[in-house]
Amino acid sequence: xxxxxxxxxxxxxxxxxxxxxxxxxxxxxxxxxxxxxxxxxxxxxxxxxxxxxxxxxxxxxxxxxxxxxxxxxxxxxxxxxxxxxxxxxxxxxxxxxxxxxxx
Numbered sequence: 481x482x483x484x485x486x487x488x489x490x491x492x493x494x495x496x497x498x499x500x501x502x503x504x505x506x507x508x509x510x511x512x513x514x515x516x517x518x519x520x521x522x523x524x525x526x527x528x529x530x531x532x533x534x535x536x537x538x539x540x541x542x543x544x545x546x547x548x549x550x551x552x553x554x555x556x557x558x559x560x561x562x563x564x565x566x567x568x569x570x571x572x573x574x575x576x577x578x579x580x581x582x583x
Contacts, residue, residue: 550564555573
């Protein structure tokens, strides 16, 4: 019976070097797995933070629109004007387009 694979002859130094290289590759694989897990956790935190920023932006737009509407109503209601002044909102309603609320 003939074998297709020729036996490999190595000395102890070559075998040791091959074992070290194999160990380093195994360690790199473990590091890759750990970094992948940490990366997915970090991505989840980033997505959560982004969602909070998006919610804050929506809330800011809603509050800005509310302040503009209160300012428009304050033309006839002095109490609403006093409320805006009390909270340091400055609105310019003399233009054709509504100005953004500033604080």
